[in-house]
Amino acid sequence: MNILDEIIAHKYKEVAERRELYPVKLLEKSLYFDTPCLSLERYLLRPDKSGIIAEIKRRSPSKGDINPYVSVERTSIGYMQAGASALSILTDLNYFGGKNEDLVTARKFNFCPILRKDFTVDEYQIVEAKSIGADAILLIAAALEPARLKALASFARSLGLEVLLEVHNKQELDETLNEFVTIVGVNNRNLKTFKTDVNLSFELANYIPAGITKISESGLSKVETLVELQQAGYNGFLIGETFMNDSRPKRAAAAFIKELRQVQELKQQVL
């Protein structure tokens, strides 16, 4: 079994347990349930923002521990002060060391769109995402049948959440893109093999229909790559490890975004 299949199998079990412990009726009582979501898409398209979705990721199956004791409060605030457009919070405990409370913490201290990064396979998790204050959820093409993915996307939208559809090849894109998806992310990391190659974003760029907000995900460590991806039509960039590898992710994000702005200004002058 590859790692993605293993994670998904575990997720179904986890969802069954959580549903018993925290029934939907209880989740719906959360104060966030009636709070309107902020649009990730709109924030990514704002010209004053970097387009970076900065991620909090304590560990991963491919890297092991990255930054296990990170302060979500300080890091999320620091990311936004550094100029990130939005936050991505991993809430999967078993493989990524995250938890729902991390997202609640980020929500409490920031006014910005928050992506709930998890392996969503069931409507229950979408209700949960809304109840903890998320603005958008991730749906992974490699993990879901196209019809199932569409049903989940439709349900998410009915609760006001935006959907980021994650793809890793053209076939996935063609099979799973549907009218409920406004944002597509190309994951440069193959979740089955962990191989990361940024060229994938360049290869798939032109296949993503116009009008869809495009994000490049994973393995982004150079400012120059972001500028090239922008030229290829990408509006957003999901960055985790490049920041989390630093003992102070906030500092790494601030330095990176400062450099990005400098390079962008230089490009503008040349044009």
Ligand SMILES: O=P(O)(O)OC[C@@H](O)[C@@H](O)c1c[nH]c2ccccc12
């Ligand atoms: O840390 P990186 O290489 O910058 O990658 C961030 C993000 O793209 C990655 O964490 C990710 C992309 N898709 C996922 C799906 C599940 C868990 C994690 C992910």
